[in-house]
Amino acid sequence: MSGKYDYLIVGAGLFGATFAFEAKKQGKKCLVIDRRGHIGGNVYCEEVEGINVHKYGAHIFHTNNKEIWDYVNQFVEFNRYTNSPVANYNGEIYNLPFNMNTFNKLWGVVTPQEAKEKIEAQKAEAGIEKPQNLEEQAISLVGTDIYEKLIKGYTEKQWGRKATELPAFIIKRLPVRFTYDNNYFNDKYQGIPIGGYNVIVEKMLEGIDIRLNTDFFAKKDELEALADKTVFTGMIDEYYEYKFGKLEYRSLKFEQEQMDTSNYQGNAVVNYTDRETPYTRIIEHKHFEFGTQDKTVITKEYPSEWSPGDEPYYPINDDKNTQLYKQYKELADKEDKVIFGGRLGTYKYYDMHQVIAAALTAAEKELT
Template sequence: MYDYLIVGAGLFGSVFAYEARLRGKHCLVIDKRAHIGGNVYTEPIEGINVHKYGAHIFHTNSKAIWDYVNQFVEFNRYTNAPVANYKGELYNLPFNMNTFNKLWGVITPDEAKQKIGEQRAEAGVSEPKNLEEQAISLVGTDIYEKLVKGYTEKQWGRSARDLPAFIIKRLPVRFTYDNNYFNDQYQGIPKGGYNVIVDKMLEGTEVRLQVDFFEQREELVKSAKKIVFTGMIDQYYDYRYGVLEYRSLQFETKVLSQTDNYQGNAVVNYTDRETPYTRVIEHKHFEFGTQAGTVITEEYPAEWKPGLEPYYPINDEKNNKIYKQYKALADQESDVIFGGRLGGYKYYDMHQVIAEALTAVERELGK
C-alpha cells in the first residue's frame, strides 16, 4: 500500500515525490509518457539537449526557489534574449530601445515615448473592445502590426479582432538598451538539461512509465491511501461539467549535421502571419554548445483536441466558469490533491509549479 499515488512525473509530481520521500512516505509515480520530466524533458540528439516540448528557460525572483533547484544541479548563465523576425526584418524582444531604434531611428527614451504616444493618440482607442484595440492602445500601431498581430493570431488561431482585450492586459515596453527578456534576478539553464533535476528528485521512488491512469484507474486508486493528480481536472471528473479548452503545440525537429550555427540565437520568433510556425528554437545555444552540427525545432500552434498535448489553458470567462465547478468538487476531496497546469487549469512557469508543489507538501505533510 503506497502512501501516495502520484499521477504525472512532471515538475509538480516530482517535487511532491521527492519531498514526501524525505518525510519517509512511500510513493508510486506513474506517467503515460515513456519518460519522466513532463514538458521539461530534454532529449539528447547529436550530443545536444533538445527541449522536446518547447523552450524552457528557468527564471525566478525567489532566492528560496533558486536555491531549491540548485541543490540538484548547477545552472549556467544563459540569458533569454529572443529575436523577432518580421518578413526578414530582425527586432529585439522584449520591446526596448534597440527595437525602437530599428523601427523609427530614435535614439533617446523621450523620442521613443513620443513616437508611441503619437500613435496611441492617432488610433484614438479609449475603451478597447478586442485584443487589437487593446494592443494599439498600449504600444501604438507600428509595434502592433509588426511584432504583435501575426504572432498572436497564429498563437490563438483566430483574428486579433475576435480575441478579447483582456488577453493582453499589458505589453512589456522598456526604455533601455536591454535585451534580457525576463526581469527576474535569477535565470539560467541546468547544465546537462532538466532531466538531471527530475532524475535526482525521483531517485529512490518507484516510477512506472507508459501507464494511463484512466485505463487502470480502479486498480491504481486501490493501491494508495491518497492521490496526487497533475492531469486534466475535467478528465478526472469524467467531464461532468463540460470540457475545458486549451491551445496545443506541435513540433517539427530537424537535425542539421552540416550546419554548426543555424540562426545565431536560441529563440527566434516569426511575427508575420504568413510563416506557419511561431518560432524556431536552436537548442545548442541554451548551453553554449560547440558541436559540429545543430538541431532546430519549428513550433506550430494548434487547436487542442483529444490526442494532442494540452499546453495553454484558455482562461476566458466561459472556461473559468466551468473550472470553478470542478474546483468546487476538488475542494471537497480529502484524499486527492490536484496540482500543476492541468490540475489547476492555470498557466504556470516552472518556478511557480515548484512553489505550488512545495506549498502542497507543507499543507499535507508539514515543513
C-alpha cells in the same frame, strides 16, 4: 496504511516530482506514474548529437524567488543563459522585449524621448479610450507599428483566433522598455540547468517507484487502490469524465530537424511574427547551453487547437472556461483523497518556478 503506497502521483513532471521528493523526505512511500515513456513531463530533454533538445518547447528557468532558486540549485548547477529572443518579420529582425534597440530599428529613433513621442503619437491617432479586445489593448499600449509587425500575426497564430476576438487582459502586461536591454525577463535569477532539466527530475525521483507508459485512466481503480491518496496533475475535467463539459486548451506540434551546420540562426529563440509563416518560432537548442558541436538541432513550433488525443499545453483562461473550471474546482475542493496540481490539474498557466512553488505549498499543507 491501507494501500502499498502513501501517495499515487499521476504525472512525472515538475509538480509531481517535487511533491514526491518532499513526501519521501517525510518518510512517505510514493508511486509515480506517467503515460509517456519518460519522466520530466514537458521539461524533458532528449540528447541529440550531444545537444540537450527541449522536446516540448523552450524552457528557460527564471524567478525572483530566492527560496525557489536555492531549491532547484540543490539538484543541479545553472548556467548564465539570458533569454534574449529576436523577432523575424518578413526578414526584418527586431529585438524582444520591445526596447530601444527595437525602436531604433523600427523608426530610426535614438533617445527614449523620441521613442515615447512616436508611440504616444500613434496611440493618440488610434483614439482608443476603453480597449475592448486584445488588438485595441495592444495599440493603446504600443501604437500601431509595433502591433502590426510584432504582435498581431504572432498572437493570432498562437491563439488561433483574431486579435479582435481575444480578451484585452492577455496583453495588459506587455513589456516595453526605454533602455537598450534585450533581457526578456526582469527576474533576478535566470539560467538553464547544466546537463538539461532531466538532471533535476532524476534527482528528485531517486529511490522512488516509477511506472512509465502507464495510462492512469485505463486502470484508474486499480492504481488508486495502491495508495491512500492520489496526487493528480492531469486534466481536471478528464478526471471527472468531462461531466460539465470539456475545458479548452491550446496545443503545440513540433517539427524537429538535425542540420549539418554549427550555427543555424545565431540565437536560441527566433519568433516569426508575420501571419503567413505557419509556425510561431524556431528554437535552436544548442544556444541554451552555449554548444560548440559541429551539428545543430532546430525545432519549429506550430500552435494548434487542442482536441482529444493531443497534448494540452495552455489553458484558455477566458470567461467561459473560467466559469467551467469553477464547477470542477468545487468538486475537487470536496475531495479528501485527491490533490490536484500543475497546469492541467488547476487549469492555470504556470512558469516552472511557479509550478515548483505550488508543489511545495501543497506538500507542506499535506505533510505537516
